[in-house]
Amino acid sequence: MKAASLAALGENGLLDLLTGRWKTDRSRILTGVGDDCAVLRGDGKNHFLLFKTDAVVEDVHFTRKTTPALIGRKALARALSDIAAMGGRPVAAVITIGVPPDESVSRLRAIYTGLQTVAEKYGVNLVGGETTRARQLFLNVALLGECRDYRPVLRSGARGGDFLFVTGRLGATRARHHLVFEPRLTEGEWLARHKFASAMMDLSDGLGADLPRLARASGVGFEIDSKAIPRARGASLDAAVNDGEDYELLFTVPLSHVKTLKKKWPFAVPLHCMGVVRPRGKDSARPLFAYGFDHFQQRRGHAGLR
Numbered sequence: 001m002k003a004a005s006l007a008a009l010g011e012n013g014l015l016d017l018l019t020g021r022w023k024t025d026r027s028r029i030l031t032g033v034g035d036d037c038a039v040l041r042g043d044g045k046n047h048f049l050l051f052k053t054d055a056v057v058e059d060v061h062f063t064r065k066t067t068p069a070l071i072g073r074k075a076l077a078r079a080l081s082d083i084a085a086m087g088g089r090p091v092a093a094v095i096t097i098g099v100p101p102d103e104s105v106s107r108l109r110a111i112y113t114g115l116q117t118v119a120e121k122y123g124v125n126l127v128g129g130e131t132t133r134a135r136q137l138f139l140n141v142a143l144l145g146e147c148r149d150y151r152p153v154l155r156s157g158a159r160g161g162d163f164l165f166v167t168g169r170l171g172a173t174r175a176r177h178h179l180v181f182e183p184r185l186t187e188g189e190w191l192a193r194h195k196f197a198s199a200m201m202d203l204s205d206g207l208g209a210d211l212p213r214l215a216r217a218s219g220v221g222f223e224i225d226s227k228a229i230p231r232a233r234g235a236s237l238d239a240a241v242n243d244g245e246d247y248e249l250l251f252t253v254p255l256s257h258v259k260t261l262k263k264k265w266p267f268a269v270p271l272h273c274m275g276v277v278r279p280r281g282k283d284s285a286r287p288l289f290a291y292g293f294d295h296f297q298q299r300r301g302h303a304g305l306r
Helices: 007-020 068-085 105-122 187-195 207-218 235-243 255-264
Strands: 029-031 039-042 047-057 087-099 126-134 138-146 163-167 199-202 220-224 249-253 272-279
Touching: 007 163, 007 187, 029 047, 029 220, 047 068, 068 087, 068 105, 068 187, 068 199, 087 187, 138 187, 163 255, 187 199, 207 220, 207 235, 207 249, 249 255, 255 272
Parallel strands: 087 126
Antiparallel strands: 029 039, 039 047, 047 138, 087 138, 163 249, 163 272, 199 249, 220 272
8 A cells, every 4th residue: 555645644644643653641641742732740730841842944944044043033932832822831941953064153153142032031941952963954942831820721622612712913924923923921821820711722834724723622613704814914814824923822712701801801912803613513614725834735825934
């Protein structure tokens, strides 16, 4: 039997193929593959550790012309966005960098300055890492976070009748948003602590790819109003749905909490209600040609910027 190609599998299919047989110690691991972070038991009943790894690669996530400090900034901020999606706080990170032998030392120092600046801003302890020779420059961030005295929010908690919300506006990747975005750590923690969000994730591959992932994890469908999708200035609806690298929070809220959420939301970043969660299988109202970004398939959103 001929093996499926990467293009046929896509990211989701490849992940299932590679990790589908993994087993975890359920007494220590609460959530593994399939969420924004792994969730491990901490040192008490209401202490949870969040574990995440993420990579940026030259000519995939940034280019040779990208300001070096922004490369370091993006590498760490992407992982921070996943901690935010669980409602957690970051604790410590280790950084692996792969470097071509002819790389400029001054460029590498500037990249690490960008890393350090973001780490200091968000209270991340940079505690080590690894260096290796590589054919193209890349950075990998392994990040540890925590939720203390409250539970993290998973992708799997949405229920029929919940409302779909997103922070901020979507589709600004082409305007360098992917290099300068602010991970929604404070907003995510607030949603988790006050138990407003029943399910949550960050939008890294685009609404068209990430919303179906949340729905699949929760075993539900969804219905969204294309006119209610918040777009960045100058962004088309297609860009807002498919370009990705928005790093906003996508989350669901039970009907009983919606009014209170809108009244008590304390942040400058705006909230937008885009639709509603439906029982399993009722997801017939996807906007436009919703596909989002996939590293291995032809339709890739904003190609070359991930």
